[in-house]
Amino acid sequence: MGAYFVRKLIEAAAVCVAVSIIAFLLVQSTGDLAVAMGGLDASAEDTARLREVYGLDQSFVQQYLSWAGRVLHGDLGQSYFSQEDVLTLILERLPVTATLSVASLLLGLLISIPAGVYCAMKPDGWFDRSCLGLSVLGQAMPSYWVGLLLILLFGVTFRILPISGTQSAASYVMPSLTLAWFVFPVFLRLSRAGMIDVLSSDYIRTARAKGLSERTVLFKHALRNAILPVVSVATVQFGFLLGGSIVVESVFSLNGIGLLAWSAIQRSDYPVVQAVVLIVAIIFVLLNVVSDLLNAALDPRLTSEQ
Template identity: 40%
Template sequence: MLSYFLRRLGRAAITIVAVSLIVFVAVRATGDPTFSLVAEDATEAEIAEVRAELGLDRPYFVQYAIYVGDVISGDFGTSLRYKQPAFDLVVQRLPATLQLALAAFILSTVFGILLGILAALRQGRWPDMAIRAFAALGLSAPSFWVGILAILLFGVMLQWLPTSGRAHPLSLLLPAMTLALHSMASIVRLTRSAMLETSSAEYIKFLRSKGLPERLIIWKHALRNALVPIVAILGLQLSNLVGGAVIIEVVFNWPGVGRLMIEALVNHDFPVIQAGVLLITLSTVLVNLAIDMSYGVIDPRIKYQ
């Protein structure tokens, strides 16, 4: 198990380095931030001086080497717009993003598993067909479109919930439900398939023949063995929720990392974009690593090679 963990840790490190390199090059392809930092009537000499101060006059590989060295030493650069450490800005917005992602994760996990189990138990009946239709809609509908409809219905027409910001205690509901919809649909479909497959296994038929209560068979035996593929997708869904929060934060004006990165992208604020992407990548890799290591706890038959 230790050797497996070390191999996964090595792959995680390679992933982080690869993402940092791609983002480093990509953000510089969006434009030169120098022109947003100088006056409109700035001379070529003044522009060149600012570019030299930012280190943008050096070759990409030199800039990247300096960037990596700074990151290793704990320096993620200074925001070109806010004139504050980029990492501090991202960390300040991180609680809002985590709150949104975790709320969506809880909603999608709880309701996704319950609806998936219900659909499996009522296979071929109207609850199954209704839940499958809901899952198909959740997978196909774009999140920004669902968010706009939610704002129009619950915020404008019914006026039940706030639609912007984070000040009101109920402000979390609409963005969390919108963000959770796609993930919930995926969990519903996988839970239904896993439960149907597990319920038809020979040991489940044996337990029924012994006269065990159906509720005990479903919740203690069938669900536990169906949890391995479900847990696998939960790790992916949590990662997707953190990344997918970018669009939802913009739609609902949620003050999280995603909205900060969109603002930084518009303003060519390279350090903030790089710090934000690196932090999201690190959290995603760690979540996936934790999910991988939890398989053996859920199913002792799984052996790590």
Template identity: 35%
Template sequence: MAAFIARRILYSVVTLVILSGTIFLIVRLTGDPVLLMAEAGASTEDLARIRQQWGLDRSWAVQYVTFMQNALTGELGKSFNYRLPVSELYFQRLPNSLQLGLFATLISLLIGVPAGIVSAVKVNTWWDSIAKGVALLGLSIPGFWLGLVLILVFSVSLRWLPTSGAGDWRHVLMPAVALGWYFAASMLRLTRSSMLEVLGSEYIKLARLKGLPDVVVIAMHAFKNALIPVFTLAGVNLVVMVNAAVIIEVIFAWPGIGRLLYEGIFQRDFPLVQGVVILAGFMIVGINLVVDIAYAVIDPRIRLTR
């Protein structure tokens, strides 16, 4: 078990190093940030001074090494735009994004898992057809379009919910539905296929042959096995929703990480974009690590064989 965890951690570190290099290069392809930082019509000397002030005159290799050295000590640099440490900005926004992500995950699980189970147990009946239709809609309707429609219906016409911003549960409801909708559909599909696979297995046949009640066969023998991939997806989805709900957060003016990233990209705020992406990457790699370890706990085969 210890060797298993050690190996997983090593993989995670390698992933993060590759991610940091990639994002470092990609932000630098968006253009010169100094042009946006200085006032319009600033002289070449002024631009050079700003460039030097932020260390942008040095070679990319030096910049990267400095960036990584600082990152290892937990220092992700200062935002060009806000003149504040990136980590401070990130953690300021994190609770909002977490709230949105948790609500959206909850919605996706509450819709996706029961619907997936029903459609697998009642496969090829009209229950299954309804579920398949919902999944198709979920995967093909873009979240931003659904978000706009929700705003039109519930805010503009019915005036039940606020159009944007954060506050109480009424604010989080629409963005969470718009965000969780797509994930509910993917959860449904995964639950259905995973459940179907397990229900067709020999050990489920044997469980039926033992004369166990259907409820026991489905809820205990099948569900536990079918749930492993579903939980993984839910965990990974949560982190993705927290860190990458850019469009939904922009539509609903939700003060979360996605909007922070969006602003950073538009202002060529290199440290901000790098910092947000690396912190997001850290969380995504982290959740995958946790999921892998949790697998090993749930499934005794993984615990011993790897």
């Protein structure tokens, strides 16, 4: 298990380095940053001064190494727009995005796993077909459209939930439902397929032949093995929720890193965009490591196979 853990950490470190290069390259490829910072009215002298001040007159390798060195010391630069420290801006907004992502993930799991288990117990029944139909709708409906429908229903028509801001826990209800609707189809299909596969295995038939109750068979023997792919995908989905909350945060005016990134893109605030991409990507990589370790803890055979 120790060697497996070290190997995963080395792989994660290599991916993080690659991600940092890509994040830096993406911003550099958007065009001349000095011209973007100076604006259309900037003179050639002003543009040249900006290149010198921000090191944009150096080679790509020099610029990357200088930026990476500052990042390793916790310096993500300053916002071009507000002149505030980028790391401070992100840390102020990250709790909102993290709260929204955790609430959405838990809500999606609490709904989809029991539904998937019940569907597997009675496949092709009316409940199974209804859930599969809902999962197709969940994949087909864009999150911003679902959010707007919820605002129209609960915020405008019935006026029982706030439509924007983060003043109370109620402000997270509609955004969480929106993102939970996005992850519901994935978890439902995984839990349903896993349970159907496990329930047809020999050891489940043996457990039933021993006279164990159906509840014991389902939750003590079947669910543990069926839940493995759900655990793996749940951590990855959490990373997607962190990065994909930009649309939902914009719809509901939640002051998280998604809205911060959207505002930075509109203002060409490249240090903020670069930092958000880098941090979200690193979190996503670390979540993949956590996913692998959880799977290894649940199924020790995974460590012996690698």
